[in-house]
Amino acid sequence: MIGRRTKFHFVMCFALLCCVGSIATNAWAQNGGDLRFCVRSEPKTFDPLLVDDDSSLSIRYLTGGVLARVNRHTQELEPELAESWKVSPDSKQITFKLRHGVHFSDGTPFAADDVAFTVQRLMDPALHSNTGDAFRSGSGAVTTKVIAPDQIAITFPAPVVGLDRMFDEVAIMSAHSAKKEGAVLGPFMVAEYKPGSSVRLERNPYYWKKDAQGRRLPYLDSIHIDIQGNRDVEMLRFKRGEIDLINVIDTDYFDRLASSSPQLVHDAGPSLDSDFMWFNEVGNAPIPEYKRAWFGSVNFRRAISEAINRDDLARIVYNGHAQPAVGPISPANKFWFNSHLKAEAHNPQGALERLKADGFHMQNGTLVDKSGNQVEFSIVTNAGSKARERMSVLIQEDLGKIGIKVNLVPLDFPSLIERITHTFNYEAAMLGFRNIDLDPNGQMNIWLSSASNHAWNPEQKSPATAWEAEIDKLMREQASTADLKKRKQAFDRVQEIVYEQAPLIYLINQNALSAVSTSVAGASPGILYPQTFWNAERLTLNGTTTAKR
Amino acid sequence: MKAARVLACVIVVAVCALSLCANWLAPGGYAKQFREAPGAPPSREHLLGTDEVGRDRFARVLYGTRISLLLAPAAALVSTALAALVGGLAGYLGGIWLKVARAFTDLFLSLPWLFLLITVRALLPLNVSPLSSVLITFLILGLLGWAASARVLSTSANTLRNSDFVLQARASGAHGPRLFLIHVLPNLKPVLYAQFWISIPVFILSEANLGVLGLGVAEPLPSWGSLLRELEGMLSFREEPWRLVPLGLLIVVLTSFQLLLEKEEVTA
Numbered sequence: 001m002i003g004r005r006t007k008f009h010f011v012m013c014f015a016l017l018c019c020v021g022s023i024a025t026n027a028w029a030q031n032g033g034d035l036r037f038c039v040r041s042e043p044k045t046f047d048p049l050l051v052d053d054d055s056s057l058s059i060r061y062l063t064g065g066v067l068a069r070v071n072r073h074t075q076e077l078e079p080e081l082a083e084s085w086k087v088s089p090d091s092k093q094i095t096f097k098l099r100h101g102v103h104f105s106d107g108t109p110f111a112a113d114d115v116a117f118t119v120q121r122l123m124d125p126a127l128h129s130n131t132g133d134a135f136r137s138g139s140g141a142v143t144t145k146v147i148a149p150d151q152i153a154i155t156f157p158a159p160v161v162g163l164d165r166m167f168d169e170v171a172i173m174s175a176h177s178a179k180k181e182g183a184v185l186g187p188f189m190v191a192e193y194k195p196g197s198s199v200r201l202e203r204n205p206y207y208w209k210k211d212a213q214g215r216r217l218p219y220l221d222s223i224h225i226d227i228q229g230n231r232d233v234e235m236l237r238f239k240r241g242e243i244d245l246i247n248v249i250d251t252d253y254f255d256r257l258a259s260s261s262p263q264l265v266h267d268a269g270p271s272l273d274s275d276f277m278w279f280n281e282v283g284n285a286p287i288p289e290y291k292r293a294w295f296g297s298v299n300f301r302r303a304i305s306e307a308i309n310r311d312d313l314a315r316i317v318y319n320g321h322a323q324p325a326v327g328p329i330s331p332a333n334k335f336w337f338n339s340h341l342k343a344e345a346h347n348p349q350g351a352l353e354r355l356k357a358d359g360f361h362m363q364n365g366t367l368v369d370k371s372g373n374q375v376e377f378s379i380v381t382n383a384g385s386k387a388r389e390r391m392s393v394l395i396q397e398d399l400g401k402i403g404i405k406v407n408l409v410p411l412d413f414p415s416l417i418e419r420i421t422h423t424f425n426y427e428a429a430m431l432g433f434r435n436i437d438l439d440p441n442g443q444m445n446i447w448l449s450s451a452s453n454h455a456w457n458p459e460q461k462s463p464a465t466a467w468e469a470e471i472d473k474l475m476r477e478q479a480s481t482a483d484l485k486k487r488k489q490a491f492d493r494v495q496e497i498v499y500e501q502a503p504l505i506y507l508i509n510q511n512a513l514s515a516v517s518t519s520v521a522g523a524s525p526g527i528l529y530p531q532t533f534w535n536a537e538r539l540t541l542n543g544t545t546t547a548k549r
Numbered sequence: 550m551k552a553a554r555v556l557a558c559v560i561v562v563a564v565c566a567l568s569l570c571a572n573w574l575a576p577g578g579y580a581k582q583f584r585e586a587p588g589a590p591p592s593r594e595h596l597l598g599t600d601e602v603g604r605d606r607f608a609r610v611l612y613g614t615r616i617s618l619l620l621a622p623a624a625a626l627v628s629t630a631l632a633a634l635v636g637g638l639a640g641y642l643g644g645i646w647l648k649v650a651r652a653f654t655d656l657f658l659s660l661p662w663l664f665l666l667i668t669v670r671a672l673l674p675l676n677v678s679p680l681s682s683v684l685i686t687f688l689i690l691g692l693l694g695w696a697a698s699a700r701v702l703s704t705s706a707n708t709l710r711n712s713d714f715v716l717q718a719r720a721s722g723a724h725g726p727r728l729f730l731i732h733v734l735p736n737l738k739p740v741l742y743a744q745f746w747i748s749i750p751v752f753i754l755s756e757a758n759l760g761v762l763g764l765g766v767a768e769p770l771p772s773w774g775s776l777l778r779e780l781e782g783m784l785s786f787r788e789e790p791w792r793l794v795p796l797g798l799l800i801v802v803l804t805s806f807q808l809l810l811e812k813e814e815v816t817a
Binding site: 426 | 580582584587601602603667670671675676677678679767768769781788
């Protein structure tokens with residue numbers, strides 16, 4: 001029987017526990033500890049306007065304050081440093097109304113002249129900013145007009161489509177701070193950089209955002225980013241609890257981790273990334289004339305596309321963490337994906353029918369063209385990419401079944417780039433496309449026939465085919481109007497043409513795979529970059545982890 | 550020690566015999582993809598399981614052993630012969646020949662081979678059949694791998710040149726090629742054997758690394774190098790231990806060769 005005194009003790013202990021719990025929760029929220037993760041290479045720059053690599057991109061995302069941010073979960077554009085904005089009907093001007101009471105990490109107040117300074121610097125041709133290049137829609141200068149300390153109008157010489165969303169990439173710099181890029185508006189600021197080893201970010205004490213309870217964000221004290229190129233080591237460190245998350249994890253690692261600790265891994269579904277192959281259609285490429293004729297034939301390209309078993313690629317190479325790809329836009333891109341298109345079905349018989357239409361026929365189990373040339377070609381891909389090497393082995397067998405001999409040549413990346421962009425000494429190539437931009441304008445450098453990344457036949461003086469001319473027209477059309485409906489129609493048609501002509505044979509869209517330790521609270525991995533820490537300002541680490549470190 | 554050598558001999562003969570009988574032991578072949586069972590564990594159908602794309606690992610080990618056991622020693626033979634020719638002869642002749650040969654081998658060793666191999670890849674056609682790729686790969690290894698061995702051999706040959714028995718042979722009227730071939734070269738045998746055996750695992754691993762430059766054994770042909778590359782990313786020996794079979798086989802075969810070599814050295 002429990003006595004009254006004992007009951008009193010129970011009640012007191014319970015109250016004390018609740019009290020301690022409450023204090024701990026507050027401390028946890030206010031003092032979120034040190035989050036640790038790895039980047040795969042040295043950040044090339046801390047200048048937010050010169051970012052050109054993944055590591056620098058991560059640091060910019062965590063330290064840079066932007067006027068508007070694409071919500072990585074909803075894919076909608078949301079206000080940040082700008083309370084509101086208005087794009088002119090001709091898409092040449094954007095006017096921002098700025099937030100009040102915001103300060104840079106060194107205490108300097110934020111105002112419209114900082115935005116003007118940033119935009120002028122961004123658009124300075126001498127800076128050679130990739131971020132700035134995306135805004136260059138026509139010749140002429142970009143003008144900025146500070147209307148009031150909290151209002152600014154930016155005018156471009158020609159229409160810039162998707163103008164407001166592009167400001168997601170522009171981290172605002174201080175016009176007055178002596179610290180230059182060291183003064184930031186994001187949730188964290190760079191505190192220490194050890195070249196070749198790590199970057200330590202600390203909480204920005206002046207960060208403007210607060211949570212629903214009025215507590216200043218971010219919750220975390222700091223973020224420790226280790227520079228670690230070896231994925232095996234990264235995985236081992238994650239398993240040991242030395243790092244808290246892996247932003248993008250390989251399928252093999254994902255499954256191994258899933259088998260032992262399923263609570264740590266996250267498959268967010270199809271990402272924007274795709275793998276594809278294409279044939280060399282460059283007019284003066286050093287390849288035999290009869291092969292140029294094969295590669296230039298839509299029947300040949302479609303036959304190859306039909307002969308490839310994409311379901312097997314997704315199931316075997318990616319262990320089911322991928323989907324057969326349809327075209328240039330992944331189904332993950334909710335608005336721009338043309339949902340009327342379906343991935344090419346595996347149909348070897350259909351492939352042979354298409355080839356017959358071009359005069360190809362089987363001879364002793366080997367496919368030969370109408371001139372009697374045996375159908376044989378090589379596929380170059382980047383060595384070291386296990387997934388692509390495995391995909392190419394599967395494709396080699398798939399095409400072998402319709403009598404085509406494929407030689408696989410994995411090459412080191414610089415040699416591969418040299419071949420596909422300068423010497424054009426290759427027959428077919430397989431590569432991937434990491435897309436961080438939802439808007440099709442980000443793909444202008446692929447689809448315009450004059451573009452340098454028009455992989456199968458780059459930098460054409462005039463479109464080599466009628467369908468390329470149509471794509472050029474449609475891409476320019478969608479880039480010259482702010483009417484979303486018209487843009488969508490134009491780009492839907494581009495996707496249809498790419499599907500019909502198969503200049504790029506899309507293979508699979510990988511899923512967005514990541515790993516997050518259970519010690520991290522508030523993580524909601526998504527498909528858009530940065531998958532795991534897009535809401536870094538609201539992440540916390542539990543007390544045990546904080547104490548351990 | 551005799552028992553160990555007998556065992557080593559049995560192992561080498563057994564491995565060679567098994568690899569030569571690959572057609573009968575693994576009639577499915579090394580390239581057939583069992584797509585319904587990728588990465589499968591060992592079973593009655595697949596004694597060592599299947600690889601990531603569903604190919605029978607047992608068949609690939611057998612065929613890979615055949616290729617590597619035939620071609621890595623062949624490449625080692627080419628490189629050792631070149632080393633004996635350059636290093637052995639230079640050491641025997643001494644004087645300016647030795648200096649020139651050492652300068653040449655030093656220069657050869659200091660060349661940035663990675664870039665030169667990239668150039669070699671650029672010069673070769675892309676449409677090379679897997680079998681040709683094997684021959685090209687091991688020929689390149691054989692032609693490039695002689696310099697370090699030549700350095701060792703030149704020192705040994707130079708020591709022999711001044712030894713008493715060579716002086717005695719010379720005093721007895723032996724000169725030129727006869728002196729080199731009958732008195733010097735046989736005494737270089739232990740060093741030559743050592744260089745030969747050391748080169749084999751080096752070439753097997755180099756072949757795997759050459760794959761990065763598009764110069765290795767091309768898919769779908771297997772080799773020990775490509776089988777060892779499968780171990781990349783293996784975080785623990787406990788998970789899928791059957792994947793370690795190629796590594797175990799490599800160690801066992803090379804140890805066996807080493808034991809047989811010791812006998813040869815004693816005989817020499």
